Amino acid sequence: DQQVKQNSPSLSVQEGRISILNCDYTNSMFDYFLWYKKYPAEGPTFLISISSIKDKNEDGRFTVFLNKSAKHLSLHIVPSQPGDSAVYFCAASAPNTGNQFYFGTGTSLTVIP
Amino acid sequence: DAGVIQSPRHEVTEMGQEVTLRCKPISGHDYLFWYRQTMMRGLELLIYFNNNVPIDDSGMPEDRFSAKMPNASFSTLKIQPSEPRDSAVYFCASSLAPFNEKLFFGSGTQLSVL
Numbered sequence: 012d013q014q015v016k017q018n019s020p021s022l023s024v025q026e027g028r029i030s031i032l033n034c035d036y037t038n039s040m041f042d043y044f045l046w047y048k049k050y051p052a053e054g055p056t057f058l059i060s061i062s063s064i065k066d067k068n069e070d071g072r073f074t075v076f077l078n079k080s081a082k083h084l085s086l087h088i089v090p091s092q093p094g095d096s097a098v099y100f101c102a103a104s105a106p107n108t109g110n111q112f113y114f115g116t117g118t119s120l121t122v123i124p
Numbered sequence: 125d126a127g128v129i130q131s132p133r134h135e136v137t138e139m140g141q142e143v144t145l146r147c148k149p150i151s152g153h154d155y156l157f158w159y160r161q162t163m164m165r166g167l168e169l170l171i172y173f174n175n176n177v178p179i180d181d182s183g184m185p186e187d188r189f190s191a192k193m194p195n196a197s198f199s200t201l202k203i204q205p206s207e208p209r210d211s212a213v214y215f216c217a218s219s220l221a222p223f224n225e226k227l228f229f230g231s232g233t234q235l236s237v238l
Contacts, residue, residue: 013165045225054128054215054229055167100167110223111180114159114167 014038015103017115025123030088032118034101037082041103045112046075046086049098058099059086091122128230130216136236142204145233148197149218157227158191158201161213173199174222206237 016035024030032046042063047055061068061075061084068075074087088095098119102112129148137143149156158170171181176193184191188207193199203210217229 015166017166052133052231054217054231055227056229057225057227060225102167104223111169112223112227116163116166 012037013116014041014113015101015115017099017101017118019118020116021119021121023121023123024091026093027090030086030091030095030120030122032086032088032099032101032120034084034086034115035082036084036103036113038103038105038108038113039082040105040107041113042106043104043110044075044077044084045102046073047100047102047114049100049117055100088120091120093122093124096120096122128216128218128228130214130230130233132233133231134234134236136238137206138238139207140205141237142202143206143210143235143237145201145214145216145235147199147201147216147230149199149216150228151197153218153220153228155219155222156193156199157217157219158199159215159217159229161215161232167215170201172222179222203235206235208237211235211237 014037045060046058048058049055059073077084098117100117102114104110104112131146157172159167161167170183171191173193191201213232215232217227219227
């Protein structure tokens with residue numbers, strides 16, 4: 012059973028525009044969320060995180076929004092750059108699962124120059 | 125630091141053969157994780173070790189899968205016998221703390237079982 016879902020396998024955006032990647036989860040006990048970025052032939056690397064006590068966390072061009080009532084989080088990239096083209100995974104953890112991270116299936120972002 | 129090193133990068137084998145994937149974690153990291161990436165399920169945790177001791181192997185799909193960590197600088201994931209449905213990318217990751225965001229992943233092993 013997939014507890015973290017990324018329903019868009021791919022997304023294409025023009026350079027300079029906003030990229031919005033979405034993630035939904037089912038476990039209401041999840042209290043910590045992360046986004047990882049993965050380039051081809053490389054392992055995922057940590058991008059940004061958010062705790063359930065917040066609804067927004069910003070780091071430069073990257074902002075993560077959390078809507079707990081909707082069990083939804085999103086990653087905004089503004090402005091998008093060609094170097095942002097990668098696969099983005101969202102992940103979530105909960106204290107009652109030993110804080111194991113559950114990953115989504117990923118969204119492949121292509122930023123068109 | 126060289127980061128987490130996995131070998132081989134690619135493995136193509138026939139059904140029924142034994143497959144061994146290898147991982148060298150970052151020196152000083154106490155935790156080592158094996159993940160499997162598939163299109164359908166994303167990144168799944170298979171097993172993790174703390175100080176070379178397996179802590180949770182509930183993600184290991186079947187008895188055909190086994191993992192060892194004989195010392196702090198080496199771990200193996202073995203599949204015997206391999207099946208076509210085992211085809212996936214297998215990642216090793218290490219960290220200073222369990223399930224910390226600072227998981228450092230290797231480049232992965234692309235396994236194809238024919």
